[in-house]
Amino acid sequence: MSPRLTQKIAFTVLFLATLLVVLPVAVILAIIVAKGASAISWEFLFSMPRDGMTAGGIFPAILGTLYLVLGAVLFAVPLGVLAAVYLVEYSSDNRFSRLVKLAIVNLAGVPSVVYGLFGLGIFVTFFRFGASILSGSLTLGIMILPVIITSAREALESVPRHFRTVSLSLGASRWQTVRHSVLPHALPGILTGMILGLGRAAGETAPILFTVAAFYLPRLPQSVFDQTMALPYHLYVISTQVPGIAENVRYGTALVLLALVLLLNLAAIVLRYRFRKRKKW
Amino acid sequence: MSMSGISIETKSLDLFYGDFQALIAVDLRVPEREVTALIGPSGCGKSTLLRVFNRMNDLIEGVRVAGRVLIDGEDILAPGTDLLRLREKVGMVFQRPNPFPLSVYENITFGLAVHSLARRAEYDRIVEEALRAVLLWDDLKDKLQRSALGLSLEQQQRLCIARVLPLKPRILLMDEPCSALDPIATLHIEELMRQLKSDYTIVIVTHNMQQAARASDRTGFMYLGRLVEFGETAQIFTRPRQELTEQYISGRFG
Numbered sequence: 001m002s003p004r005l006t007q008k009i010a011f012t013v014l015f016l017a018t019l020l021v022v023l024p025v026a027v028i029l030a031i032i033v034a035k036g037a038s039a040i041s042w043e044f045l046f047s048m049p050r051d052g053m054t055a056g057g058i059f060p061a062i063l064g065t066l067y068l069v070l071g072a073v074l075f076a077v078p079l080g081v082l083a084a085v086y087l088v089e090y091s092s093d094n095r096f097s098r099l100v101k102l103a104i105v106n107l108a109g110v111p112s113v114v115y116g117l118f119g120l121g122i123f124v125t126f127f128r129f130g131a132s133i134l135s136g137s138l139t140l141g142i143m144i145l146p147v148i149i150t151s152a153r154e155a156l157e158s159v160p161r162h163f164r165t166v167s168l169s170l171g172a173s174r175w176q177t178v179r180h181s182v183l184p185h186a187l188p189g190i191l192t193g194m195i196l197g198l199g200r201a202a203g204e205t206a207p208i209l210f211t212v213a214a215f216y217l218p219r220l221p222q223s224v225f226d227q228t229m230a231l232p233y234h235l236y237v238i239s240t241q242v243p244g245i246a247e248n249v250r251y252g253t254a255l256v257l258l259a260l261v262l263l264l265n266l267a268a269i270v271l272r273y274r275f276r277k278r279k280k281w
Numbered sequence: 282m283s284m285s286g287i288s289i290e291t292k293s294l295d296l297f298y299g300d301f302q303a304l305i306a307v308d309l310r311v312p313e314r315e316v317t318a319l320i321g322p323s324g325c326g327k328s329t330l331l332r333v334f335n336r337m338n339d340l341i342e343g344v345r346v347a348g349r350v351l352i353d354g355e356d357i358l359a360p361g362t363d364l365l366r367l368r369e370k371v372g373m374v375f376q377r378p379n380p381f382p383l384s385v386y387e388n389i390t391f392g393l394a395v396h397s398l399a400r401r402a403e404y405d406r407i408v409e410e411a412l413r414a415v416l417l418w419d420d421l422k423d424k425l426q427r428s429a430l431g432l433s434l435e436q437q438q439r440l441c442i443a444r445v446l447p448l449k450p451r452i453l454l455m456d457e458p459c460s461a462l463d464p465i466a467t468l469h470i471e472e473l474m475r476q477l478k479s480d481y482t483i484v485i486v487t488h489n490m491q492q493a494a495r496a497s498d499r500t501g502f503m504y505l506g507r508l509v510e511f512g513e514t515a516q517i518f519t520r521p522r523q524e525l526t527e528q529y530i531s532g533r534f535g
Binding site: 167180 | 335337340342364365366367368369372373375377379381382391392394395396441444445448
């Protein structure tokens with residue numbers, strides 16, 4: 001075969017492979033928008049479900065998901081960032097820190113349903129938080145910890161060494177150096193990780209299944225010890241557990257969830273892009 | 282101020298990086314308010330010696346030090362030495378200009394904030410003094426809030442010198458401070474060192490022998506971890522006592 005022909009074949013195969021990767025995303029989006037857009041209305045977004053979820057809106061599920069995500073982030077970001085600071089700035093490369101790093105990598109690979117069972121065992125049963133926003137947030141928080149820690153570590157490690165050297169040479173303590181010369185410059189990366197974690201927490205079903213999600217609860221939660229509806233679980237329920245739900249309501253719910261997650265990811269990308277442009281070292 | 286007029290004194294100083302001995306029995310007496318240059322080929326230990334004086338070597342894992350280093354009569358290798366106070370007293374300027382990615386103003390007040398040395402009301406005055414001392418005030422007085430990274434390299438390096446001054450150090454350590462600068466800027470920094478030495482003891486590491494000859498009062502020649510010869514700069518460059526020194530300054534190795 002002539003080189004020109006093999007080149008053409010290679011190019012075609014590579015291009016088709018790329019197309020195959022993008023195609024499903026486009027198709028999923030197109031189907032969900034086509035079938036769900038008609039359901040989206042002010043009432044759908046901001047009112048309670050009625051008549052066994054066959055009518056009314058999905059407001060409690062949207063709000064519940066927002067609560068859960070917020071709770072997860074409030075728990076996971078401080079903990080994760082502090083752990084990352086310890087790993088990058090304080091610990092030397094010894095057996096303990098290697099073990100911790102290994103644990104974090106493994107934590108990222110644990111299936112989300114296992115987090116759900118873990119949350120059920122620890123928060124719901126052992127700490128007696130019951131099925132509640134608190135239990136669900138903590139479970140989601142633990143699930144996104146690896147994302148937060150890993151991105152925070154990368155952000156800290158990308159701060160040039162000499163910021164630390166100079167700060168220490170000016171007589172700053174280790175902590176002052178971290179606080180004033182390292183953390184501020186790592187903030188963009190940390191924020192990006194936080195938002196990615198947020199998107200992941202918003203979309204997961206399994207971790208909230210046993211820890212918080214209510215099947216049908218047409219009122220808003222009053223405290224962190226209340227159960228709440230949540231978008232991913234609600235979608236599962238109306239798609240498979242309750243007969244007679246209009247198709248556009250199901251797809252409309254999926255559309256809302258998808259939009260929420262995509263919006264969060266988009267925010268992360270925009271943030272990262274803007275900070276990267278401002279970075280000068 | 283020490284009575285002897287000696288600012289830094291090392292006594293049989295040894296330093297090891299793991300198994301490698303980087304400094305061997307160094308005895309050095311750095312006089313106050315003079316410029317002392319340390320010269321020698323790459324890897325001779327001159328930068329390592331400089332970093333002993335503010336204990337920046339502590340940051341490297343596996344460093345061991347033996348012997349004594351007296352600064353104003355106090356042994357800074359003694360256990361319990363307050364490193365934060367030591368580094369307040371012994372400022373350092375690095376090879377590459379490395380201002381923080383902050384404004385000119387914030388770069389200078391960094392040390393003040395860290396040590397809570399002054400009230401905010403005094404900051405303006407202190408910033409002006411520091412910038413005047415490094416002859417940057419006229420150029421930068423209207424650009425204090427600009428990012429320091431927008432300055433020329435020479436201005437950045439001057440700013441890095443200015444950055445240590447608010448701590449009122451007694452000693453300035455300069456680790457090849459001109460190696461990233463062009464020849465004109467280099468001369469300017471050397472001129473600045475001559476002015477600063479009326480207030481500060483300056484120790485400069487340089488691989489540039491002309492610079493040592495021009496800018497320093499005393500010169501130490503180091504080779505393979507040893508201080509081979511130390512004396513007045515004029516003597517070292519015109520009548521070196523050691524064969525090795527003579528070979529190095531005449532360019533036969535290095």
